[in-house]
Amino acid sequence: MALQKHLLNDADTLVVDSLTGLCAVNNQLAFDPPNKVVYKATLDRSKVALICGGGSGHEPSHAGFVGEGMLSAAVCGNVFASPNASQVRRGIDLVENDAGTLILVKNYTGDILNFGLAAEQYAAEHADKSNKVKFVVVGEDVAVGKTQGGIVGRRGLAGVVLVYKIAGALAAQGGSLEEVHDVAQYVASRIGTIGVGLEHCHVPGTAAPTHSILASEIEIGLGIHNEAGNQRISPIPPLSQLIPQLLDYITSTTDPERSFLPFKHDGKDEVVLLVNNLGGLSELELGGVVRAARDELAERKIVVSRVISGTIMTSLNMPGFSISLVLLPRAEDTQAPKASFLLSLLDAPAQTPGWKWSSGAPPVTPTPLAPPPHPPAKRAADATAVSASKPSEFVTAIQRACDAVVAAEAEITRMDTIAGDGDCGLTLKSGAQAVQKAVAAKNITGTDLVGDLLAVAKVAETDMGGTSGALYSIFFSALAQGVQGAAGGQLTTATPELWATALTSALKKLYTYTRARPPSRTLVDPLAAFVESYDKGFSEAVKAAAAAAEHTKDVDAKAGRSAYVDSALLTREKVADPGAWGVKTILEAI
Known part of the structure; x- marks a missing residue:
């Protein structure tokens, strides 16, 4: 069963309490408690502003990525609930600037409707700036097949944070609204993410869940709001068997339901790997996931240019992880930004508590999985051997x-x-x-x-x-x-x-x-x-x-x-x- 105990004052004040604590950690931030908007206290209004948001319970996303070199503001709803349009509108007003504002949201109906409504309200009231607010929706969940997704599309998961980072770095460097929007849209179109859970999470202040993943099972493809996955596996396989199956979801070009990304599988595919803790997995296990994913990608001759690992987008206390791949453009993709340019934006510094350190370089060559056997113990050559009686x-x-x-x-x-x-x-x-x-x-x-x-x-x-x-x-x-x-x-x-x-x-x-x-x-x-x-x-x-x-x-x-x-x-x-x-x-x- 999911862990149902929590440390808090009151479930009704938890989001505001948490955001207030975040502002104590990051003194770049200001906070509007009634609207649950966290924003940069000092803005360079000559540069493009980036706003994101959605339901709480995914910390450090979204507010943990507000800061220099990344986001300008985050609008937070209650746990797993989209903020309303008035909250979002307040966020847009707080970061209003001369260069324009880019809104980045995950592909969930509530987020799209409320952030979209706020954007349209702003445009209606500021006719001279109606072209200064642009919108990017990120949906990269490969567990949701094309038929199942229908016209709704794929859900947004941890991969959206990579869009925050790359677009935020370009905005910080003075990129125009069109440039920042186009890069964000391109990166969003090149991400695939799949999640795995040992158990569902529990929302503070709610009744105990009526469903549970068995102790011998894992669930593949579950969402970040306790949505069920598309497959359960028992017994729990070792990572050496699980990771290849997960990467098949992302990299397949033959599955008509999940061939979302144009991998060529010719030894020249180049990716960014993100391994994300869904909230309740130990760092020890997460490191094992990183190793298994890196080794399997190397086995498939997919070049890993960067590895980012840590708690990026959670589902409260869910014990599980997600894997995201960003398929970088090739040299011959003349209509796309250069891979080196995207990597430089990913490597650019970000002064936010949520963004994880990365090496700014490709990972080291995979090492053998099995350690060498212990050599026989040595003793003096002239010592008399004493045997057991039998x-x-x-x-x-x-x-x-x-x-x-x-x-x-x-x-x-x-x-x-x-x-x-x-x-x-x-x-x-x-x-x-x-x-x-x-x-x-x-x-x-x-x-x-x-x-x-x-x-x-x-x-x-x-x-x-x-x-x-x-x-x-x-x-x-x-x-x-x-x-x-x-x-x-x-x-x-x-x-x-x-x-x-x-x-x-x-x-x-x-x-x-x-x-x-x-x-x-x-x-x-x-x-x-x-x-x-x-x-x-x-x-x-x-x-x-x-x-x-x-x-x-x-x-x-x-x-x-x-x-x-x-x-x-x-x-x-x-x-x-x-x-x-x-x-x-x-x-x-x-």
């Missing part, structure tokens, strides 16, 4: 432990969302999967325990990371030292006595790097119980470790992730320490 069973036990950790990920993650920062399950799963790869690569065989333990330590260091990764890496590195030291160059097969000595040594060495001592509600609790009970036999040691892990439900946190969590919450929830549960899971599987 190497094949040793390897099988490790595989069982890895399988158990992967299977327990969801439960450990649940525990860690209560008792920590929510990453313990995924961290352990990453380590387990990396160990499985090391087994498959014959880096862990049971015939060289020191090498095997060093391989596990390396995995913990590089694939787990964080506190858990460091603790596991230290322990297994110390255990490798303990095995080598206990063997003393004499033993070639591990015995229970050797393991007992090595484990004791490893725990002692681990204690030099952590202050946690049992009972501390950390992974040290079951680990110490296991090591200290090892002389009673492996099974008894595992039981002791399991009991210690269970006991963390009743222990006050003295170290680790839980030390920062309200102890009353932990007492009430009766949740074990996730790291301790991971140790229990591993030992019981072995």
Whole structure:
């Protein structure tokens, strides 16, 4: 379900509160609260003014792009509702100038009617300036096919912001109204955008939505006002499969419903790529989308001249993203502006809080998706190899432990969302999967325990990371030292006595790097119980470790992730320490 909690004073005052806050951030701006118009406080009235607007809920669009080098004013309606003609008319009056005004709106009926009516009213009352107001409608949603769109056309999405930027830069450089209008119209005709959502958004002050995207689904082609998309996919595909499908929507020249842009697919197509956060996607995921889109375009031999990524046009708190491509003109397109000229306008500075930094250059060459495998751990060439008593069973036990950790990920993650920062399950799963790869690569065989333990330590260091990764890496590195030291160059097969000595040594060495001592509600609790009970036999040691892990439900946190969590919450929830549960899971599987 969409997140239905919001932080606000009152849903009825949210838009004005937000715009007032924006003006505090950007002191270039002035604000007309009754009409919800944000505009440049100081205007050069010898230059063309640009006005945009529409419903709120798409921040930073539209008002976040008002400022030097971009827009002159933005007229804002209530959430997902067009401003009325009187509001728009006030915006036109506020930026009235000698050079003329260009109105830029997304292709939605309410926006076109209200902004159009205001423009016509202005022209009727200022006959001498009737040719000084021009209008550009931007509709670039490729999810809406030609038949479905009919005479209405495509919806306007994040691509409109690229029109703001290019037209705004030209106006700032002194371009005439005709020049600014023509460039804006050209760019608008060369954009394709497709959106993807994990869930719909929730409008503050409204009832909970009656529809929802299932946890296993994504929706392609959804609008920015909670309009349903044209396709749902389950299970959720990896980006390497999803992005090609999305780019097909934009770049196809064979789909009669969606061949909107004149791609040639001859290796000379050149584009600007915009990856937009629809409001609720993490920057971490958005970076992955950028990479996947860049790599897929390179695979298709489509030249990416610029990449812009960030929160540009949202749908409130929608967890999703959109991809926009601007197909740049070719050298032989003599009736079009030069690609280099459009890129220079895109690169021109803009003093607005909403516009994202870009490099002003093409992206770097795509890099391989898969990292190289870990090389086998190295140790002294003259060291005596110590093998497990039954190497094949040793390897099988490790595989069982890895399988158990992967299977327990969801439960450990649940525990860690209560008792920590929510990453313990995924961290352990990453380590387990990396160990499985090391087994498959014959880096862990049971015939060289020191090498095997060093391989596990390396995995913990590089694939787990964080506190858990460091603790596991230290322990297994110390255990490798303990095995080598206990063997003393004499033993070639591990015995229970050797393991007992090595484990004791490893725990002692681990204690030099952590202050946690049992009972501390950390992974040290079951680990110490296991090591200290090892002389009673492996099974008894595992039981002791399991009991210690269970006991963390009743222990006050003295170290680790839980030390920062309200102890009353932990007492009430009766949740074990996730790291301790991971140790229990591993030992019981072995």
